[in-house]
Amino acid sequence: MSMSRRTALGAASAAVAFAWSADHALAQADPLALPSTPLARKASELIDRELAPHLRNHSVRGFLFSRAVAAQHGLAPGTGYDEELMYLICALHDIGLGEIANGDQRFEVDGADYAARFLEDNGVTDDRVDDVWDAIAAHTSGLSDSPVYRRRRRPEIWIAVEGIGLDIGASPADFPPGYADLVHARYPRLGGSRALADSVETQALANPRKAPPGSLPGEILRQRHPELPYLTWDAILGMSGWGD
Numbered sequence: 001m002s003m004s005r006r007t008a009l010g011a012a013s014a015a016v017a018f019a020w021s022a023d024h025a026l027a028q029a030d031p032l033a034l035p036s037t038p039l040a041r042k043a044s045e046l047i048d049r050e051l052a053p054h055l056r057n058h059s060v061r062g063f064l065f066s067r068a069v070a071a072q073h074g075l076a077p078g079t080g081y082d083e084e085l086m087y088l089i090c091a092l093h094d095i096g097l098g099e100i101a102n103g104d105q106r107f108e109v110d111g112a113d114y115a116a117r118f119l120e121d122n123g124v125t126d127d128r129v130d131d132v133w134d135a136i137a138a139h140t141s142g143l144s145d146s147p148v149y150r151r152r153r154r155p156e157i158w159i160a161v162e163g164i165g166l167d168i169g170a171s172p173a174d175f176p177p178g179y180a181d182l183v184h185a186r187y188p189r190l191g192g193s194r195a196l197a198d199s200v201e202t203q204a205l206a207n208p209r210k211a212p213p214g215s216l217p218g219e220i221l222r223q224r225h226p227e228l229p230y231l232t233w234d235a236i237l238g239m240s241g242w243g244d
Contacts, residue, residue, distance in 0.1 A: 031179075032064055032186050035087045039122055043091045046118065050098040054190035055199060058167060063090035064183050066163025068175060073159070081155045085128055089135040089160040092118065096136075097199045104209045106217055107200060112137035135160055140216045168193050197224075 034044060047056045063086065070081055077083035095101045095118075096111025103110040112133045119129045135144075135157040143149050144158040172180035191198070197220055204211035204221050211217035221228060 032183060034060065034063070035084050037084050039119075039124070040084050040087050040091075042122060043088055043118070047091050047095065047098075050100045051094065052098075052199065054192075054195040055094050055097055057187040057190055058164075058196060059091050059094055060187050061167045061183055061189075062093065062160065062164035063087050064163075064187075065166045065170075065175070066090055066160050068179065069162045069166065070155075070159050075155060075159070081159060085131060085154070086156040086160050088115070088119070088128075088132055089156060090164060092132065093136045093139050093160070093164060094196075094199075097203065102203060104207060106210050106212060106215045107203060108140055108216075109137050110210075131157060139164060168196070 034040065047059055051059065066086055067077075067083075070077070070086075073080075075081050092111065092115040094107070094111060095114050096105075096107035096109070101107075101110050101114035103113075105113070112135075115136055116129050116133045119132060131154050134153065138144070139161050144153070144161040150158050166174070170180075172184075174180075189195075200217050200220050201224055204217040205225075211221050
């Protein structure tokens, strides 16, 4: 999300012409089928239960648009990327906006911590935990735009972040004909970007520690509530007791 899930990313991505064929996707038995591994199903059950419908739908749409991004880059599931891992990133990237993972950190880090525990509780202890944590914690930061980052990190991270950003900043015309309409019919926007920002705002107003300077929550509060004093790091440290 990095200001509307990185408005700049969305605007830049809007110029991308996908080479992926919508006709091919529509020819599948269910072109919007989600990964059905036991771990993916547990993640789906988690977000169905713990996230508001607009957050849950955004997370799933992010995955479906990520698949289109991967295809545009010539990457196929199983050979070019791990589809289960990419789904876990997308499905859980906003879990920090659910009460189940609502702590004192910005929602991205609270969500990354919860996602890591979820994986560990389900027997995942390898590098996938780090990959999911990195992707979720930094998905609003713009780090995955870096060529060096993309070269040194697994593709699932930057593909997922780009797909999530497209759900915020793109339009149906930026996808193969009919694809976005198909996705939105299955997973409606339910308020879209404004509803997402509302969720971030609600948390940040309730707990200013979740909106540090330079963060997406902090920027949302600054823009929506100019009457509020803009929190500085000194103020946040004072609230935590670390400034004593």
